[in-house]
Amino acid sequence: MCQLLSMNCNTPTDIVFSFTGFSERGGRTDEHKDGWGIAFFEEKGVRHFIDDKPAVESALAEMIKTHPIKSKNVIAHIRKATQGETSLQNCHPFIREAWGQEWVFAHNGDLKSFAPVLNGSYQPAGNTDSELAFCFLMQGLTQEFGDVAPSIEQVRQFLKQFSAEVASHGTFNFTLSNGAALYVHCSTKLHYVERQFPFTTAALSDENLAIDFSAVTTPQDRVAVIVTEPLTTNEQWTAFQTGELKVFVDGRVLPEFSEHQTSYQEPLRLVA
């Protein structure tokens, strides 16, 4: 299996503190050493770094820790191979374009007897169940919404049904972003924390490092961090429920629109 780390903020923020703890699990405090990757949105562009070496030994990972990159949406992953060999093309996160938007996806889990029919619009370069699921997802999204990019709420509704279908094949924890929102689905294990004013000091569980967030933030800042296993020892992490899909925008969970609009087909038809 693998581990996921994501961040969503209302102002571009660096992920050095969280990534420092997370990357220790890529070979030192945990066994996820079959590659790693991280993607940072910056306006409509993406900085994408992947490596098939353990994160704890990677010069690239070291550079990310020493040269902070600020972003409002970050998706990171450390890999312990279950399906697909250790190679660059099998490293998460994966990227595909739709509607002129970059879509970034990382997965933790294992899908069995999963053989979706692809029409060719998105095809995996590697041979993981994860990239296959992502291509199937992008195919579904573009088929559903055609020429017009979907709204955040439309993507949420699509993902609810899609995730339930795919999760019937096994474990399907994933993070997904197009730079406008961060979509997180939990199948077995994910936690999140929302940091906001008044900021306090947090201490990493994987590394002897603490940070006083109040010294590096403004009162307006909001940051949500999502991770497989909590990264800090003195913050209140909330566990996702099985089958739960949460959408993060501007550093906090985006409430679902009103109760009566939650059926799958209705709002899509109204908005399309």
Next chain:
Amino acid sequence: MCQLLSMNCNTPTDIVFSFTGFSERGGRTDEHKDGWGIAFFEEKGVRHFIDDKPAVESALAEMIKTHPIKSKNVIAHIRKATQGETSLQNCHPFIREAWGQEWVFAHNGDLKSFAPVLNGSYQPAGNTDSELAFCFLMQGLTQEFGDVAPSIEQVRQFLKQFSAEVASHGTFNFTLSNGAALYVHCSTKLHYVERQFPFTTAALSDENLAIDFSAVTTPQDRVAVIVTEPLTTNEQWTAFQTGELKVFVDGRVLPEFSEHQTSYQEPLRLVA
């Protein structure tokens, strides 16, 4: 305008020497300081680095020079903005997937009155003429060849016609690779050198640096380097002709198949 650098080899080779000279043009020996980028194929995966800061000031560029990445196909670019602001999404090279292959593209030039009709299968994230041309190219390729990935020769024939059409709108020097071959089209200025046994010493023109290739190669190695302006002072660089398209495989120019097969439609029909 911009400058292009590419490499194609028969064995994974690092591009540190050439990139060191090339990146000096990104703000020191030349004016191309509106961003840069480089992509390295590794099997079916791609390491992709882009930055909207000048290459000469970039920590990422420094890391690439100090931590050699070996690859058989590399595409690099330094940008001087003509169309589209300085931003991450406007940095070359651009990447799109087709047939489960990553396709990487960089462009030097300026296209005027260029407004191709896109069907939505590939759309630009930024607002450069370059990414627009690349999306139009990928759309054309996938429309032409449908479900089955084209052969190198099929791509060559497609690109000949495509490049001539697009070049009617202005300058269209480009490099393109899917990891199996490197396609290079010259509209105004490009040079290449093929390095092979017996290897000699080469000296950079942009930096006080020389390398004895015989010390770092085997007699079987072959490396082709393609660049806008020659990088070394003591090697024989060959200038591309206007309108010329060359295909590089295993470190050398791939000869075109026989003369009578060069018409555009014929070989496609025969092979498809």
